[in-house]
Amino acid sequence: MQTTMKSLDIDEYMQQVGARARGAAPLMARAGKRAMAAALRAMAAALRAQKDWLQAENAKDLAAARANGLSPAMIDRLTLSDKALGLMVTGLEQIAAMPDPVGELTETRSRPNGMQVARMRVPLGVIGIIYESRPNVTIDAAALCLKSGNATILRGGSEAIHSNTALGRIVRDGLEAAGLPPDAVQVVETTDRAAVGKLVTMTEYVDVIVPRGGKGLIKRLSEEARVPLIKHLDGVCHVYVDQWADLDKAHTIAFNAKTYRYGICGAMEALLVHAAVAERFLPKIGRALIDHGVELRGCERTVALLPGIKAATADDWGTEFAAPVLAVRVVDSLDQAMDHIATYGSQHTDAIVTENLQSARRFQREVDSSSVYVNLPTCFADGFEYGLGAEIGISTNKLHARGPVGLEGLTTLKWVLTGDAQTRG
């Protein structure tokens, strides 16, 4: 495959990939739940049966990665260990067991002329996934797109090309075994960067792109893309401790929001504290965070309460540290806290700690973020925690899918009307 491909023009190759995906999409849309589950189970079985071959293919990527001096963390993410393969198998089995989103009817209503109006959940069509080094995304993304009735084009990182191509083969065989079109999931088998440029502009063949990777990747794609993106940009999350907060709860929430994991997009990056409770709240939480290894950067009033911490600079507000660093500010009112969030936040996930119903209601209604919490740490921002069963990603878009995106985000609603020869006019 790869040698043939090299001789082809990349544009033409991607055009062919796109046309095959578009051709497979209607067959996937009408495939039964049973065939979908059979395909997912066949893939799980093949991951187990062909472990040695997969790990041999993966070894080629690992050798190249070492030769290119990739960091140990990168190499770890790239490795198809027994454990990594086991997690993929479990993932496939879980997705196979999930309820099928396609075909569901909602908002059914009868019109005065007797016709029935409803909305039917249907696949989007063709989904492009662009991701970086983790090869497990090949299996996860393929499974989620399959379960939601879509055809998929997968474009992974060049450092995982052998692993992804091998996993693509497993997926393809699984589709065939279940009587589904093998072109319903295609791995782009070239590392040429031009393939990405083509993928995000083939509006005739691709309905949506889900980029999974760092901010650099997303920004670049946003600029080039003509196909809509379900994208994730910054996660600059705030916790605001209200004047009416229960300070024990506030301590628990702030500590968890910062320390559950520093690198996730739901990690708290700034703590806002009402002046009326700052003196009672800040010294204790400050000490606990410092003891845990978190560096605090405070406003003037915070520094006065926690002598020895760094003063925050203008750049610290609105920064996604993704590290054990936290900006802390004392504010004079709920409005000032919400203004701060509107100015410096990224409309991702923000929380209030309060026992006051009016504060809770105003915050939840007025803060324009994809997730707004009352008395919960921002680190809950995750599709599984929300009960979505699976997560495609967390969208910072406002249109279509906002916040954690489950299978539903890979579907759309069409209108279905049924009548008996009613006429208009």
Place this chain on the structure above:
Amino acid sequence: MQTTMKSLDIDEYMQQVGARARGAAPLMARAGKRAMAAALRAMAAALRAQKDWLQAENAKDLAAARANGLSPAMIDRLTLSDKALGLMVTGLEQIAAMPDPVGELTETRSRPNGMQVARMRVPLGVIGIIYESRPNVTIDAAALCLKSGNATILRGGSEAIHSNTALGRIVRDGLEAAGLPPDAVQVVETTDRAAVGKLVTMTEYVDVIVPRGGKGLIKRLSEEARVPLIKHLDGVCHVYVDQWADLDKAHTIAFNAKTYRYGICGAMEALLVHAAVAERFLPKIGRALIDHGVELRGCERTVALLPGIKAATADDWGTEFAAPVLAVRVVDSLDQAMDHIATYGSQHTDAIVTENLQSARRFQREVDSSSVYVNLPTCFADGFEYGLGAEIGISTNKLHARGPVGLEGLTTLKWVLTGDAQTRG
């Protein structure tokens, strides 16, 4: 205003318009239903009270239109007649009386750890509307965006600049009278084309653009835009008369689908008839349509049944005639009909006429159009007919809003979580 504006750089002017809209958006999001209704009613009252002034401003546009040789149809659409103003007043009153979409909670669920997860309907933020000569859109669009809690930037056609600016004044005064931010609805007071280019790329200030106009406008905007568009492209609608159709119903449906109005996007452009019923069905409906002044263009088998009609050329399939012209084809199966629709349709609205449940179910599930009908004419494609109460437009997008778009299309869902200091991990 207009003289000041001319001295400003268009980019800078639009930047200011955008910043003011963004500033007004949170105030609109938190405004109560009562203020919204008061603003809409104040606008209705002002339209009545300031009729003479509005018509005098409109006369300036009409004089220019006549001088520029605009067609009588264009001039008719541009005229703020007593009747046109009356319809705007009625529209405002209807929108004021509609249920408020903002704040609604859905999909409420409890998680095993006791936290509550729900989705709250909220405004999108700032909506840009770009439209052609009808000045009534200024009032309609302002009212719909207002009702859904958004700030709005309106950019009408240059031939209606005086009318739109005057109507914008009425809207602004209505907002002020109700204690709402007057910048929540701004009419772009320059006819410079560069203002549109800026509007559709100011992603920091504008959340979505709704273009209302011809295909040329939409295509041009699609190419330039960085802000997402809720757009309408072609309406190439099909009616397929199945082997199992009730032919009387099929006659009623096909006739209404074509003749209700030739110019609407839901008008049938191609009729597909199963070979098993063609001989019984086509001569009669063909004659009825021809008698009504519709020109038929048929496939070979259709021409054999309706001697004297034109033979369809390859270009006739997939053309939006928007005129008394209809392409007619005899097909051999439901699958062939669906293939035809997939190949030549525009994924707008397509209908099957059948008494067979399997045909109906397959058609409704497998035809990938924004509206799919059983036993109804395609001309029902309209938000009011669907019971949406209002229509922003008909979207041919797959993401966010598909098919007729009501107020809901100007809103989005955010996640709201409420807990009691549950922690993760």
